[in-house]
Amino acid sequence: MAGRPDRLTLADVAERAGVSRATVSLVLRSSPLVAESTRIKVQRILDELGYVYNRSAASMRASRSRTVGLLVPGLSNPFFAELAAGVDQILDEAGLALFLADSNESVAKQERVILRMREHGADGIIICPAVGTTKDLISRLDAWKFPFVQALRHISPQGDYAGADYEIGMDRATEHLIRLGHRRIAFVGGEHMHSAYRERRDGFVACMRRHGLSPDFILKTPLTRQAGMDAVAAVLEQDEAATAAICFNDVVAFGMLLGLSDRGLEPGVDLAVVGFDDVAEASLSRPPLTTVATLPNQIGQDAARLLLRRIADPHGLPERVILPTRLVVRASCGALRSQRVA
């Protein structure tokens, strides 16, 4: 509603204050160019009149909107919601407004909302690319000179990125199981190939190989609790059954815990189970879940900071912020007592 009928303009304020529009504009942007006495006088009128700055007009003139976009593939996933909360926090501090859109893992919707954000003049965008996004998106963003940061997932090594060190996180978790004596370990969950999947799986594979173990017990499933329950059979009813399962994420791991109980088996004794993410419920499941903490809120904050920097300096060197993960050992892996390993 830029310009709701009775909206005040700079001209109104200027007239009332007995100065020019330019001076009021300078006061609004706290320019040092204006005399203290003038500033005070104008500020008083501004408050009195309840003037509301019109950023549409300002951004048209100034070629920046103080607006930024965030594109996530699924807001229903608490992980991305938490990421959004982190982004929101940093942008609020910087005084920017946030355009949010949920691609719902649809490349078509993703295209649509990116265009929409460009039309609205967003100064830049944080993207968690939908499954199936091709690499050319990055070249197009570059061609458009549209500042961007990839977060959590990346489709190209180009440009800024903020994420967690999934590979090392999964490696450490696997290592932990091996130290507990496991030799036959299954990797459970995930069905779409994207960077987050690749990195987690690679961490598992690398660690198994390093220890001379076979890394080919890899089970692809949807990322649901139900799929985790169903996976129990596949993991145990094999010629060479696994003694431990390391899951793509906590949700799948929770499903496995339930699936085990349903069969009268005890997680951590009959099958060691490890999750990934350390969601809120992980410490309260039965048994408490051993998992890898990844801090989505902080990743969101870092992504926002990177984007702010990129907008300020479009030609600076790309940065990649990879937050360390933390193995949180609880009972589901069969470790006797709780301990934290850095």
Place this chain on the structure above:
Amino acid sequence: MAGRPDRLTLADVAERAGVSRATVSLVLRSSPLVAESTRIKVQRILDELGYVYNRSAASMRASRSRTVGLLVPGLSNPFFAELAAGVDQILDEAGLALFLADSNESVAKQERVILRMREHGADGIIICPAVGTTKDLISRLDAWKFPFVQALRHISPQGDYAGADYEIGMDRATEHLIRLGHRRIAFVGGEHMHSAYRERRDGFVACMRRHGLSPDFILKTPLTRQAGMDAVAAVLEQDEAATAAICFNDVVAFGMLLGLSDRGLEPGVDLAVVGFDDVAEASLSRPPLTTVATLPNQIGQDAARLLLRRIADPHGLPERVILPTRLVVRASCGALRSQRVA
């Protein structure tokens, strides 16, 4: 970034197409005023050149931005994230962009982001007011002529509202427990007074009174799983212990299930437990949780539709969309078999 250096304008397109800017503008907005042959010619140039519509400029001139705000009190709460997903869906269909902000239950931040959205010219706003918001917010929104819809919580009966029928939902759930034979029922969870709390508690109280039972076993706690675990003691270790607990939400109920198991007690046998919300985990907890489904995604959709209507017709009569809830009976309440009651 309205006006990135090399951004094309209507004038460029007009020149290339050999028509006036006005004509291109009409084509962009699919006006019927333009001849089919002209439309096709212009559209081709538009595509060829990769023209991007500048909505900042358009909204300044047209006094509407095709932008809408959503203010939630906590994005980390999956409930609000789901609401946001519903809002996003409807706005996408209508071609509007969404400004999202998380007040984090802070009235100060809420004020800040509302001002920001007004400055950015949002055409309207959907608000889940932060705890502690006073009624005058509504009068101010009115005075500003800023179209709004309250969602999930409301601080004033004025204006449009989209929410769930918490009161009847809680009433039905309580009734179900009474039918199962319970007489001493505790209402567990919630610490802040807002409409959502009041309505749920009122539903409980009304039902108890109607059946001549005392409704004063009300336990205020934070809305966390841990608080639910801790509440078990308070509910059972009383002169007159409760035989059933009806929780403010599922999270608290999950905590109670765990708290019972920890003491070697069986949910549904030693204490009936009922939740509220029907989150994704409710059907997979052990035992499965009897709860009341509220549909946050749909509430988000309704809120968005109401706002769109309000923007189109600022002076129409206010509407309140109250979605029915549904009691989902599972095992945690001690009912012998699963059944659904409308």
Place this chain on the structure above:
DNA sequence: CTGAAAGCGCTTACAG
């Protein structure tokens, strides 16, 4: 059906 002109509310040089 199309075009020339004015104007939305700001900011940005440029004078003074």
Place this chain on the structure above:
DNA sequence: CTGAAAGCGCTTACAG
């Protein structure tokens, strides 16, 4: 330190 003027990229009457 302040003001007058031009202009950002659109849309909106108004002519024709």
